[in-house]
Amino acid sequence: MSGIIVDPTAESASTQEITTDVSERMLDLDEDDDLEVFSKDATLADGSLFNASMPTSPASMINQFEEDADEKDIFVTVDNPESHVTAIETFITYRVLTKTTRSEFDSCEYEVRRRYQDFHWLKGRLEEAHPTLIVHPLPEKFVMKGMVERFNEDFIETRRKALHRFLNRIADHPILSCSEDFKIFLTAEASELTTHKKQGPGFLSRMGDTVRAVAATVRGVKNRPEEFTAIQEYVDTFSQKINSLDKVALRILKEQKEYLEDLKECEPMYTLWSGSEDELAEPLRGMAGCIDRCCRETGEQVNQLSENLVPALHEYVLCAETLKAVLRRRDNIQADVEAKSETLANKMTERESLKEEIDKLEDKMEFANNALKGDWERWQKNMREDIKAAFMCTAEKNIDYYEKCLAVWESFLLSQRSDLTVESSGEQDPAPQEIAKDEAPQAT
């Protein structure tokens, strides 16, 4: 049960592998959120190397460049996963690098290490402070069985990219990026952060959400404004559709992998056959070579799907859940107001204090509604861009795949045809061959 984390930035050639220990941890709700990795050596690399392989998910790239136009003044990257071993546990931390010109920050560059737990804490705090803002989802706590099929290395990389996106979405958000908790997350030393975390209701925020969710189902909203009903309906449908797409993409990935496995079996057969032939040996070897190259291209295609499209779609599955939660929280606020107003109507005494309370609540509700409305537009725009980018990337990869395979077969054809022209030269007008070459079998 030993394995060592793969450090993508490690200059040393040691290719270390991580055991797939995850399966045991899958449903372990008591365990730490982080991916548990049992490492032989504690690799506490100094991490001073800047990760050359910047996360290049098209979505984040596009967003980053777009924000540049708006004079983005804060840049955050998440990279350099490392495992840490202590007496009690083993977990992974990520380097969080911040560069900023904002005045609230004492320095213009920060480098800290954070674990999943910390990200989760941050999210909770942000949601609590801004219940009706749409906070980008975190990658999932627990591993879904189907998703971790290769080494954990891929899983960690996927998670790292998602964490990177998470922080960047916050950094791009006009309101959320000003959050004090966000600042502390980016800048505080580990011990400072621990202290800060202990203050405030952060610890209970998880509980709070559940409680409120339960409460929401109990108390309905009576006069939900039309626009929020429209949003609710949209979210319901969107959630269904994005879940379907997520499943479709996963299914395509699965089928594609199986296709690749079976296709791989063809190449050795042609090679074997070529050993029994003389005239045919060369074309058969050529065939084997073509299939081998096509297999490699298919492998690339599979990678694209699993590293790009599938995570992108899955993120929006999580987004849908976030949206539902946001709408629920907004509803709760309104429900509060409505409930208190009702009480006011029924009570004779304490009207003054109640009225004050209601006023405050109404302010709160108005603020919340506006926040949501504003964020809603923002979210939709981001969603469009992200989805568009993910599918564009997939389409481009597929075009690339077919183009490469086309080249493979065309060169094979050329090599075989040139033999043919040599053989039958002088016997027949090569014209029919030319016609045949361009003419693909037509479907009727």
Next chain:
Amino acid sequence: MTGIRRKLLVVSAHADSRTPFLVQSNENIFVRMAEPVTGSEEIPAVTENDADATSEELENNQTNAMVEEGTNLLRKMEISVAEAEKRMGKNSVNIQETYTVYLIETRPIDAVAEGHNPAPDSVWRRYSEFELLRNYFLVTFPFVVVPPLPEKRAEFVWHKLSADNMDPDFVERRRVGLENFLLRVASHSVLSNDKIFYQFLTEENGWKEVVFDTGFQAKADSRLKALNATFRVKSPDKRFVELKHYSDELQSITSQLLRVRARVADRLYGVYKVHGNYGRVFSEWSAIEREMGDGLQSAGHHMDAYASSIDDILEEEEHYADQMKEYLFYAEALRAVCRKHELMQYELETAALDLASKKQQREELATGTVRTFSFKGMTNKLFGQETQEQREAKLQVLEEQIIEGEELVKEKTIECDEFVKNAWVDMVRFKEQKDRDLKEALISYAIMQISVCKKGIQMWANAKECFSKM
């Protein structure tokens, strides 16, 4: 049905229709694929997708020792298996059954060239009659690598393809396979001149009786029994041993390939078809989107098109599988010839051994010496010698047997030599045909893949265009 690439065949025959394929075997045989009558058939050796007709023609000229030099085509005949039909009838055990019959059409090419358009002669044949014809060939021309029939039952199917003999796609593929069989036979220098073959093409009724009258079945039974027996040949012809070995390899590799290909086809089908779900979901999703709606919707259409494009792709690929299958079965035919040679060799060796032992017995009897141990010898020693008369009688019998034996050995030797000579000619012919055909198969596979890639590029470029508008 998608266009199945065909070779062009023309079969030549003597002008005299009464004795069409007798005697001097064949003139030069041009090979041309017959479609159910299009106009352009007057030119022999016009090729569609097969650049090799002329080389085949040359090959026929050169390698077939039995072919007369020169190209005295007296009559050319078009052959095609034009249709398939279902019939009901009583079978051999008097039970009603449904079976399929195939229409064989033949027509002299000259007539078409001259501008007439005579109706083709036609006969209806069912699969079992083709089998009968083939079995007749196997027995009558044991040295020929007889072209195979399309498979009896669908094997190596991937899931969407039906394994049902009555399925129209299967019937259609079988029709093509049967036509291919006829064309191969008709282009074979030996087989094409056989009278039974000619009658198969032209005499619907009574043909079966004629075949049975040849008495080939009696030969078939004994040959079959012998072939299935295990025997060892002392001095096998090395070339045939190698060929048999090769036929085993060919059989093994083609069947493995076919199996994997079927699985790969299945998988690819899955990949394409699941994309159809994108179409559905995009369409539903587009309903709630303002800016993205149009892009999603049209991208969805392209996904649908992509998903349904696999049907044609795999149908084309089936053609490649059919070509492989033909050579899988050809491998069997090749092996059969090698086995028949072994059998002949074995019979020759047995006859020679027998002769040798008889000669030895004669010697022993004549000189009174017992060289080898035998019970007879022992009992003689124990129980006394035979009389002079008895010995004379035995010698007499032996002499006769030896003479018979020598005749037999001579016969068998000639038979064997003839067989080897003829078989070797056909082997060479077969090898060249196989090399050509399989190379062409690989080429057409590449062409097909190129087409698939081009289609894929186009579809995804279209989809990308739509995505960009989202």
